[in-house]
Amino acid sequence: MVQGTEAGTRIRLAWPDVGPEELAAVAEVLESGFLTMGPKVAEFESALAHACSTEHAVAVSSGTAALHLAVLALGIGEGDEVIVPAYTFPATASAVALTGARPVLVDVDPRTMNVDPSRVYDAVTPATRAVIAVHLFGRPLDWEALQAAVAPDVELIEDAAGALGARWRGMPCGGLGVMGCLSFHPRKVVTTGEGGAVTTSDDGLDAAVRRLRHHGIASQGDFEIESPSTNYRLSDLQCAIGIPQLARLDELLAARRRIAEAYNERLRGTVEIAEADEGDEHGWQAYVVQLDRRDDAVAALRAEGIEAQIGTYALHRLRAYHDQGPFPAADACFRRALALPLHSRLSDSDVDRVCSVLTQIVS
Numbered sequence: 001m002v003q004g005t006e007a008g009t010r011i012r013l014a015w016p017d018v019g020p021e022e023l024a025a026v027a028e029v030l031e032s033g034f035l036t037m038g039p040k041v042a043e044f045e046s047a048l049a050h051a052c053s054t055e056h057a058v059a060v061s062s063g064t065a066a067l068h069l070a071v072l073a074l075g076i077g078e079g080d081e082v083i084v085p086a087y088t089f090p091a092t093a094s095a096v097a098l099t100g101a102r103p104v105l106v107d108v109d110p111r112t113m114n115v116d117p118s119r120v121y122d123a124v125t126p127a128t129r130a131v132i133a134v135h136l137f138g139r140p141l142d143w144e145a146l147q148a149a150v151a152p153d154v155e156l157i158e159d160a161a162g163a164l165g166a167r168w169r170g171m172p173c174g175g176l177g178v179m180g181c182l183s184f185h186p187r188k189v190v191t192t193g194e195g196g197a198v199t200t201s202d203d204g205l206d207a208a209v210r211r212l213r214h215h216g217i218a219s220q221g222d223f224e225i226e227s228p229s230t231n232y233r234l235s236d237l238q239c240a241i242g243i244p245q246l247a248r249l250d251e252l253l254a255a256r257r258r259i260a261e262a263y264n265e266r267l268r269g270t271v272e273i274a275e276a277d278e279g280d281e282h283g284w285q286a287y288v289v290q291l292d293r294r295d296d297a298v299a300a301l302r303a304e305g306i307e308a309q310i311g312t313y314a315l316h317r318l319r320a321y322h323d324q325g326p327f328p329a330a331d332a333c334f335r336r337a338l339a340l341p342l343h344s345r346l347s348d349s350d351v352d353r354v355c356s357v358l359t360q361i362v363s
């Protein structure tokens with residue numbers, strides 16, 4: 001592990017692992033004169049498709065843009081329903097609502113914090129077009145149970161915003177559904193500052209996402225635009241950062257796994273820790289535990305100069321999605337989940353510092 005921060009110095013929640021390679025890649029693009037729609041986009045996309053074992057990947061401006069385009073590409077809109085977890089980052093549901101379709105909230109399994117497939121089964125109606133399933137914090141969802149919960153004509157979209165590098169039974173998350181949606185926000189394992197991608201092995205959906213991210217203009221077309229669309233492109237500058245990041249995916253994952261295992265060792269039996277199912281590989285986008293005195297823990301950690309954060313949102317508590325519910329498991333996760341610092345600059349002694357504050361709160 002790297003050298004630790006000294007007692008009393010701040011421990012950051014996240015720290016993007018970028019360095020000289022990324023800097024050189026940006027300089028190269030600046031010197032090339034192709035700042036957007038140049039060769040780095042295609043190079044990044046092909047590396048992403050390889051990482052997710054899909055035929056295609058389309059780079060876009062954020063994970064939210066990826067989700068929005070995935071829903072649009074399926075032709076989902078007014079009158080349609082899309083099932084989303086009640087406990088997730090709001091973008092999962094906003095991407096649906098922005099198309100005019102209705103996001104139908106479904107409660108999560110309080111242990112995994114991922115959507116509960118048996119509740120997905122109960123929520124399906126004749127209007128259900130798709131499920132957006134989240135591998136929350138990088139923990140792979142039980143994909144087989146989800147597939148069994150819905151008829152084959154209900155499309156399964158993965159919100160793999162935090163799951164690049166995670167594996168379900170050996171298969172890469174982001175390559176399990178009809179489309180996978182990735183994010184490259186700085187709190188993710190691979191970052192481009194802001195950014196995202198849609199992965200798919202369906203040629204038609206690939207073409208639709210490419211068209212929709214570029215004003216509705218088809219790449220081999222006659223400049224006709226059939227319906228109003230977006231500019232959700234990702235620039236060559238950002239893709240250039242993503243290429244060396246992605247080349248280091250295994251190394252970046254290993255660094256996070258090492259920290260997560262150090263936390264697990266110290267915190268097992270003290271708080272509820274989130275491990276992947278047997279045979280799966282956690283992507284460790286965030287290290288999130290659950291405990292009853294979460295708010296006290298956040299205050300105590302911050303008082304010691306350690307950044308800590310809630311897990312994510314219970315959507316039915318937000319004014320945007322308040323008209324559905326109740327969701328007791330999402331409520332419990334919202335109240336109890338705690339994200340601890342997780343990045344490659346943390347040392348063993350940093351982990352000790354975090355765990356000793358947490359252990360004192362619980363005991």
Ligand SMILES: Cc1ncc(COP(=O)(O)O)c(C=O)c1O
Nearest residue numbers: 062063064089091161183184185
């Ligand atoms: C589960 C989930 N979905 C979607 C997003 C949105 O990604 P972005 O911030 O790149 O728009 C996030 C971001 O944190 C997320 O955690």
